[in-house]
Amino acid sequence: MTVARPDEVRRYNRSSLLRLLHTGGPATRAALATDLGLNRSTIKMLVDGLAEVGLVEERVPRQAVPPARGAGRPSLLVLPKPQAAVVLAVDVQVERAVIALVGLGGQILARNSWNLHGRQRDPDELITHVAESAHLLAEDLGVRAVAAGISVPGVVRRADGHVHAAANLRWTEVALGRRMGGVLGVPIVVANDAELGALAEHVRGAGRDSGDAVFVSADVGVGGGLIAQGKLLRGAAGYLGEIGHMTVHPGGRACHCGNEGCWETEVGQRALCRALGLHEHSARGTIVAELRALGSDSVRRLGDYPDWLTLGLVNVVNVLGPELVVLGDLFTALPDEVVADVAERVRRRSIVSRALGGVRIEKSTLGADLKLLGAAEAAFEGVLGAL
Amino acid sequence: MTVARPDEVRRYNRSSLLRLLHTGGPATRAALATDLGLNRSTIKMLVDGLAEVGLVEERVPRQAVPPARGAGRPSLLVLPKPQAAVVLAVDVQVERAVIALVGLGGQILARNSWNLHGRQRDPDELITHVAESAHLLAEDLGVRAVAAGISVPGVVRRADGHVHAAANLRWTEVALGRRMGGVLGVPIVVANDAELGALAEHVRGAGRDSGDAVFVSADVGVGGGLIAQGKLLRGAAGYLGEIGHMTVHPGGRACHCGNEGCWETEVGQRALCRALGLHEHSARGTIVAELRALGSDSVRRLGDYPDWLTLGLVNVVNVLGPELVVLGDLFTALPDEVVADVAERVRRRSIVSRALGGVRIEKSTLGADLKLLGAAEAAFEGVLGAL
Numbered sequence: 001m002t003v004a005r006p007d008e009v010r011r012y013n014r015s016s017l018l019r020l021l022h023t024g025g026p027a028t029r030a031a032l033a034t035d036l037g038l039n040r041s042t043i044k045m046l047v048d049g050l051a052e053v054g055l056v057e058e059r060v061p062r063q064a065v066p067p068a069r070g071a072g073r074p075s076l077l078v079l080p081k082p083q084a085a086v087v088l089a090v091d092v093q094v095e096r097a098v099i100a101l102v103g104l105g106g107q108i109l110a111r112n113s114w115n116l117h118g119r120q121r122d123p124d125e126l127i128t129h130v131a132e133s134a135h136l137l138a139e140d141l142g143v144r145a146v147a148a149g150i151s152v153p154g155v156v157r158r159a160d161g162h163v164h165a166a167a168n169l170r171w172t173e174v175a176l177g178r179r180m181g182g183v184l185g186v187p188i189v190v191a192n193d194a195e196l197g198a199l200a201e202h203v204r205g206a207g208r209d210s211g212d213a214v215f216v217s218a219d220v221g222v223g224g225g226l227i228a229q230g231k232l233l234r235g236a237a238g239y240l241g242e243i244g245h246m247t248v249h250p251g252g253r254a255c256h257c258g259n260e261g262c263w264e265t266e267v268g269q270r271a272l273c274r275a276l277g278l279h280e281h282s283a284r285g286t287i288v289a290e291l292r293a294l295g296s297d298s299v300r301r302l303g304d305y306p307d308w309l310t311l312g313l314v315n316v317v318n319v320l321g322p323e324l325v326v327l328g329d330l331f332t333a334l335p336d337e338v339v340a341d342v343a344e345r346v347r348r349r350s351i352v353s354r355a356l357g358g359v360r361i362e363k364s365t366l367g368a369d370l371k372l373l374g375a376a377e378a379a380f381e382g383v384l385g386a387l
Numbered sequence: 388m389t390v391a392r393p394d395e396v397r398r399y400n401r402s403s404l405l406r407l408l409h410t411g412g413p414a415t416r417a418a419l420a421t422d423l424g425l426n427r428s429t430i431k432m433l434v435d436g437l438a439e440v441g442l443v444e445e446r447v448p449r450q451a452v453p454p455a456r457g458a459g460r461p462s463l464l465v466l467p468k469p470q471a472a473v474v475l476a477v478d479v480q481v482e483r484a485v486i487a488l489v490g491l492g493g494q495i496l497a498r499n500s501w502n503l504h505g506r507q508r509d510p511d512e513l514i515t516h517v518a519e520s521a522h523l524l525a526e527d528l529g530v531r532a533v534a535a536g537i538s539v540p541g542v543v544r545r546a547d548g549h550v551h552a553a554a555n556l557r558w559t560e561v562a563l564g565r566r567m568g569g570v571l572g573v574p575i576v577v578a579n580d581a582e583l584g585a586l587a588e589h590v591r592g593a594g595r596d597s598g599d600a601v602f603v604s605a606d607v608g609v610g611g612g613l614i615a616q617g618k619l620l621r622g623a624a625g626y627l628g629e630i631g632h633m634t635v636h637p638g639g640r641a642c643h644c645g646n647e648g649c650w651e652t653e654v655g656q657r658a659l660c661r662a663l664g665l666h667e668h669s670a671r672g673t674i675v676a677e678l679r680a681l682g683s684d685s686v687r688r689l690g691d692y693p694d695w696l697t698l699g700l701v702n703v704v705n706v707l708g709p710e711l712v713v714l715g716d717l718f719t720a721l722p723d724e725v726v727a728d729v730a731e732r733v734r735r736r737s738i739v740s741r742a743l744g745g746v747r748i749e750k751s752t753l754g755a756d757l758k759l760l761g762a763a764e765a766a767f768e769g770v771l772g773a774l
Contacts, residue, residue: 155742164742224706228620241708242739247698249637257738259701311634314646319611319706321628351644352629355542355551 010046013038015385017046021056021080022105022384023203028061028075047078055084055104055387080105083141085387087379088134088148088184091193091371092116092126094168094220095284099130100369101137101145102376106204108369110137116169123174131183147186147383149375151193152176153221155242161190167256168220189378193217194243194328196374197364198225199232201326203377205366210324214316215364216243217328218272222264226320244268248311263315266308269330275305288333298335306338310345317350317359328364339363397433400425402772404433408443408467409492409771410590415448415462434465442471442491442774467492470528472774474766475521475535475571478580478758479503479513481555481607482671486517487756488524488532489763493591495756497524503556510561518570534573534770536762538580539563540608542629548577554643555607576765580604581630581715583761584751585612586619588713590764592753597711601703602751603630604715605659609651613707631655635698650702653695656717662692675720685722693725697732704737704746715751726750 016036021027027035033043050056061077082103091098093116100111112133119125138144154166161177181188191199198215201207207215207227215225222244226233244264245257252261265271269287270280276290294301313325325346327339343361346353353359364370403423408414414422420430437443448464469490478485480503487498499520506512525531541553548564568575578586585602588594594602598617604610609631613620631651632644639648652658656674657667663677681688700712712733714726730748733740740746751757 155738157742165738228615233615233620241704241706243706245705245738246633246702247635250635250698259736259738311637315633315702316706317628318632319628319630319703349646351542351552351632351646355544 013042014046014049015387017043018050018055018080018104018387019384021078022380025105026077026079028077030075032078053387055081057081082107082109083143085380085383086138086141086143086145087376087383088138088145088186089372089376089379090130090134090148090150091375092150092152092166092169093193093371094153097126097130098372099133099137100372100376101134101141101143102373102379104380106373106376108372109143110141111372112137121169123171123176123179127176127179127183130180134184145184145186147379148180148184148188149196149377149379150176150180150188150190151196151371151375152190153193153219153223156190156192156195158189158191161188163190187379187382189375189382191375191378192223192225193219193371193374194223195225195232196378197223197328197370198227198326198374199377200366200370200374201225201328201364202227202232204373205364205370206326206362207324210322212320212322213324213326214243214320214322215326215328216313216316216331217364217370218268218330220269222268224316226322228320243312243316246312246315248308248315263308263312267305267312271308272305272330275302284330287330291333291335294335296337298337299341302338306342306345309338310342310349313342313346313361314350317346318352321352321356323356323359325359325361326364327361328366328370332363332367334363336363400429401433401436402774404430405437405442405467405491405774406771408465409767412492413464413466415464417462419465441468443467469494469496470530472767472770473525473528473530473532474763474770475525475532475573476759476763476766477517477521477535477537478762479537479539479556480580480758481540484513484517485759486520486524487759487763488521488528488530489760489766491767493760493763495759496530497528498759499524508556510558510563510566514563514566514570517567521571532571532573534766535567535571535575536583536764536766537563537567537575537577538583538758538762539577540580540606540610543577543579545576545578548575550577574766574769576762576769578762578765579610579612580606580758580761581610582612582619583765584610584715584757585614585713585761586764587753587757587761588715588751589614589619591760592751592757593713593749594711597709599707599709600711600713601630601707601709602713602715603700603703603718604751604757605655605717607656609655611703613709615707630699630703633699633702635695635702650695650699654692654699658695659692659717662689671717674717678720678722681722683724685724686728689725693729696725697729697736700729700733700748701737704733705739708739708743710743710746712746712748713751714748715753715757719750719754721750723750 033040058076085104089100089102098113101109103109155164163174163176177188177190201215207213211230213227224243245262247261248263249261253265254260255262255265273280273282347358420427445463472491476487476489485500488496490496542551550561550563564575564577588602594600600614602612611630632649634648635650636648640652642649642652660667660669734745
């Protein structure tokens with residue numbers, strides 16, 4: 001605690017209010033006053049200030065029923081203006097790149113995507129393509145991005161966005177943060193994709209009301225992000241842990257990480273292909289179609305895939321003790337029956353889940369834009385306080 | 388941030404100074420000023436206040452060499468007075484209970500211990516024995532404990548010290564916090580033993596300078612505690628995760644937790660007994676003697692024990708991403724050669740360790756009092772701010 005000067009207090013309250021509108025969406029002045037614990041005249045002053053510089057606007061809320069006579073004027077609804085602060089979000093997947101301009105409030109204003117094959121997966125090519133594509137999007141929209149967030153399926157040092165390894169992209173030691181920053185000319189945050197998925201779930205998804213949640217997602221690789229005591233956890237030096245590289249099967253398949261029997265080799269996209277009797281490199285669309293066609297006997301028909309999923313989730317719950325596990329990305333294509341079966345087995349087998357009275361295990365509802373939204377949030381983190 | 392009143396600032400500075408003396412030991416006024424970022428007249432005022440109520444005393448520091456002529460008076464050394472604030476620390480182990488009175492500054496002022504066999508392991512018996520024994524110790528010393536911290540080898544809810552399960556004690560659903568509080572009449576903190584080990588390492592041990600460290604300890608059970616971004620992490624509802632109950636060996640031995648192939652079944656005390664060719668219930672002294680007698684070929688002579696230790700530590704490092712792993716309790720009896728071999732293999736096999744430039748893996752140096760010191764710190768956490 002340090003002694004706060006009045007202008008510091010004002011700035012802090014202003015950025016708290018802006019953050020609340022950004023993450024919670026439009027709210028009445030009355031609701032803002034309650035949520036922030038400030039009186040209405042302070043809220044009025046702050047909102048007026050934000051409206052003056054064009055960050056918010058105010059409207060009379062639509063009413064389901066006309067207000068009762070004598071009830072006074074309805075509290076004005078305060079809305080963030082999406083175009084007033086725009087960030088660039090980039091989701092580098094193994095087979096695709098997606099970029100989007102995301103406005104204040106979290107709305108995707110424009111997007112573009114392209115396949116990554118062969119040379120396009122090369123960092124130089126990717127950086128050039130992202131920069132060109134972002135420039136065109138911004139021009140079309142008549143906006144300028146003030147920061148950028150980039151999601152990468154790999155081990156990333158948060159301090160400078162250095163990618164130590166992104167095995168499924170065949171990247172090692174790529175100074176992505178520095179190089180992308182040089183090209184785009186705005187502050188850049190590069191982070192692990194599962195970490196950004198966890199951030200998106202925490203800010204806008206199933207993890208909103210949960211102080212202790214784990215986000216686990218499968219693409220070709222399997223990754224995780226942890227919200228602990230309401231905050232996104234990072235490992236030492238900004239490297240997040242890699243849940244996909246728990247050994248769950250000693251003597252099992254060789255993993256690209258140099259170890260063997262990693263959870264990723266048993267529940268990642270390729271393992272799911274094997275469980276479905278598909279070629280290991282089948283397209284995502286084929287996998288999803290096959291999963292839909294499994295019918296009511298889906299648990300049995302996936303062989304030992306649900307067993308490995310259960311085993312790894314028991315470990316995640318036992319080691320990290322969350323109240324909620326959110327399954328993302330490819331896991332969201334699993335039949336509900338499979339998720340319910342796995343969840344029930346995890347709750348039965350995990351001593352920590354039993355102590356907690358039963359961990360919740362749910363599919364993400366944020367869909368394919370999850371990591372994009374997480375990348376945008378990571379970029380907004382540095383922006384909101386300065387607006 | 389709220390606006391701070393002058394008396395709040397003074398109270399905050401006072402408790403910061405007291406905490407610094409408690410954890411860091413005696414310091415000169417000059418060093419305190421530097422560490423707290425306060426000027427020397429503020430330090431003088433605070434120290435005078437603390438001295439007045441008997442919490443600290445001041446001495447002219449012993450000098451290795453006489454001060455240079457004209458160098459002025461040496462800065463006074465400020466020392467916490469151990470007996471000015473005393474807490475009760477209780478370490479409930481599977482086969483033994485240890486209690487101690489710990490003074491301000493972390494010094495153990497008096498202690499007592501007894502074996503736990505048969506009925507003595509019963510919660511009622513234990514509570515009675517602890518209360519009587521603590522009363523006698525305090526009487527002998529002429530002090531009164533103002534709070535108590537209790538370490539239990541089990542799954543504990545921090546909010547009220549409810550022990551959900553302590554399998555190796557055969558306890559389930561014991562309201563230890565409430566019951567012990569009723570008997571002792573002081574505020575009580577009950578926590579998992581490995582969590583308190585992590586706290587002790589963080590405050591007084593190998594983890595002092597490390598923001599992201601994992602503490603892993605073996606007794607009959609195997610547990611862990613995590614320091615993340617400089618703070619002790621807790622799981623949802625105050626239940627810590629249980630590192631010992633990661634499944635590392637599918638189809639392996641049945642574990643008391645109801646699952647099978649848990650890490651604890653491969654690296655806990657009983658597994659170590661098997662590796663040494665001893666009966667599974669051999670006494671700690673026998674195990675330690677056998678480990679000492681292994682000689683220079685210790686890695687090979689322990690069979691697959693070092694392999695399972697490596698496998699679990701790779702998982703711990705990959706999932707949690709620490710810069711430091713501290714091995715506690717029974718693990719400290721392992722030959723240095725074994726620890727070095729395991730550490731080298733973890734660094735080679737863990738993708739996260741490679742990204743970090745090599746995780747450090749060290750034995751705890753706090754010895755057998757580790758959990759006792761952790762229990763004392765947990766008790767002091769609620770005390771220091773109120774002195």
